[in-house]
Amino acid sequence: MRHLLRTPAGLAGTTLVGLMVILAIAGPPIWGAEAERIDPAVILQGASAAHPLGTDNLGRDILARVLVAGRLSLVLALLATLIGAIGGIVLGALPSVLPRRAARLVTGTVNALVAFPGLLLAMFTAVVAGLGARGAVLGIGVAIAPGFARLTQTLAASVSGADYVSAARMLGVPRRRIMARHVLPNIAEPLILNLTQALGGALLGLAGMSFLGLGVQPPSFDWGRLLFDGFGRIYSTPAVALGPAVAVALAGIGFNLLGDVLARAASRTAVPAGKAVPRAVSAPGALGEPDPEAVLEVRDLTVTFPGGVTPVRGLSLTVAPGEIVGLVGESGSGKSLTASAIGGLVPYPGEVSAARLRLCGTDLGELPEQERRKLLGTSLAMVFQDPMASLNPALRVGGQLAEVATVHQGASRAEARARAVDRLRHVRIPEPDRRARQHPHELSGGMRQRAVIAMGLMGTPRLIIADEPTTALDVTVQRQILRLLREVTGESGAATLFISHDIAVVGELCHRVVVMYAGRVVEELPVEKLASGAAHPYTRALVASLPDMDTDRSLPLASISGHQPSPAELGPGCAFAARCELATGRCAERPPLIPYGKAHQVACWEAS
């Protein structure tokens, strides 16, 4: 709710709607008598101190009448909206429960009605139903219904495809029950939001009907009727028409704004643009000299979101040329955010800080924005799980690759294009010339991932970050991509940071493994030690719970009970303690990451 008031639109919408509701409740008792008082002495007057909006042909005060008419206008709009919504939802839901033939008929009717102009539909219904408020309300209701029916149909269709609906169907739950128990409750929210906006529309529509003389008839009056009465005098005494017009407009705008803001809050998609820039934190004394060999050196990297959520906590990492370092951990451990932080891609309102963040010997935190972009653009290649995150579906593959060379390397278009085809050939895409002319959707998943890698190779990347690049691929294709990454790293001498939740893949590809848990590195070890020389209980449990082609099938698999604490749940102690079989009282304090033999570090009190 607080959310609603944060944006200007939300504040305006809520205020306007609140005022309208108060007016509807309090208007008639306060100004009712005034609005009915006939005063032959002041017939048809313009604005004056006594009558700010003038008077009508019986000398009644128009301001009072506008304030009193609020109740009827709003009540009628509410009625019309309810009629439209209920009719529409029933129409929209029917196809899901009717036999196929009848369902098609209903759908066809709805489609035809949606295409029909709403105002005509409303006027036609009103004329048939008879002049007066009832006809107008029915008319507007009928005009609103098709939109609701269409919305209900669309929403219901998406929910009907959900696995839980399939599950209910398999369990033999009747279609009517599925509609009532599963579908309607899950589409209620967007429907209710739409209702708010429809209310604004109904208000305007009803005013329109009354204005055309089809709606409320004297002696009753709503805003539309007042407008109708005052319109003839708009040139001589404009205030008499402007008053009701402004009231209608304000109410309509209020409901529309509120509906809009509610809808946006519900879809939770409103992510403000902007990326967090790494901020250097004052280096503690023990930071030491930068490693001159390293392509990437990260010290004490922290990513924080507002509300004290810190998904990455003091992470340190070094990758040397020609080396492939694996970053493993379960989902939510902070692997992807680490990658984003290095690439300067942490979304707003995230905050990145690091004691050191060096790429190719340059401190990223100290570079001005433009130069940092340039450095990242030329020396970092990123490969994501979904290749479509890096490819524009509307552009040809070759053109997208070539763009990298024209933008970052100032190559001519012909040169860039030749290089794109060459790179596609290099990642072993068959018929690279033809593929370059195709769009991404014409390529298979594995081929798209190759194309993304080829795009990274358009320049001469010093660092390749691959975040779950094979998770969406089949084992056979996965194998080819892994081989390609190994070759590329070997021949270019680039450093590769390979992120995966699959410890077997990491074990096969990488030279060194960094294990993350709840935002921290808990162990760093040479790959040879992964299978049987790991020291941290979490790493060991991960290895033990992984079935492979030699696992003893007669024994139960090892598993880790409980779940990884979310960044908001983390306490001061060892984050693994709740799931750890070796935990002791000492684990209430967090163990530091300390050396444990050659090229091996571990953060656990019991590892010694």
Place this chain on the structure above:
Amino acid sequence: MIIKNLTVRFGAFTAVDDVTLEIPAGAIVGLVGESGSGKSTLARAVTGLVPYTGEITGGDPRRIQMVFQDPYASLDPRMTVGASVAEGLRVPRAARQAEVERLLSLVSLPASMAGRYPRELSGGQRQRVAVARALGARPELLVADEITSALDVSVQGSVLNLVRSLREELGLSMLFISHNLAVVRYVSDVVAVMHRGRLVEMGATEEVVGSPRNGYTRSLLEAVPRLRRA
């Protein structure tokens, strides 16, 4: 249960091509193959969710249940765990709560879980609820489509253990689908390999994994990532 000459066509495309497969009573049949090879379509045909040609004999088609891949999409977010599990029950109202508790305990979940909503559960717990819901219909055959693929390794183990204990304790037959050969090998008695809609190899797990006859099966086996590669 025997699936005979089962074919599924979507327009001109044949997703499942003349598959014949026997699922012996009380056995787990593992189905492997790359994505798009027709595994899920076969599963949906067997459970009656897509139309097919061919025959399924030796079992009551109404007593086939399925558990889905995505633990976040397979439970109605607005229903409590208890209500979800109770959905397929055919017991008198009074016995309902006891039956829900029995089903939850079958999948090693505490009875207190019944009052919770899916959003409060981890992926592994949700998959257990989905299994409990399916068991409520007293199925003869349970189809499990990639039920551990969306889970982290650390919880995958406990779901695989559950699958095996269900067979041992309830004598349930199961069609267990996965693209992960190591996982299929661990739970299945029989392994069937699908490629481009066809069944290319089938046999006892040890045999198929130990001495594959089909070229595609061999390439699948070779591609399995191994932590301890010799």
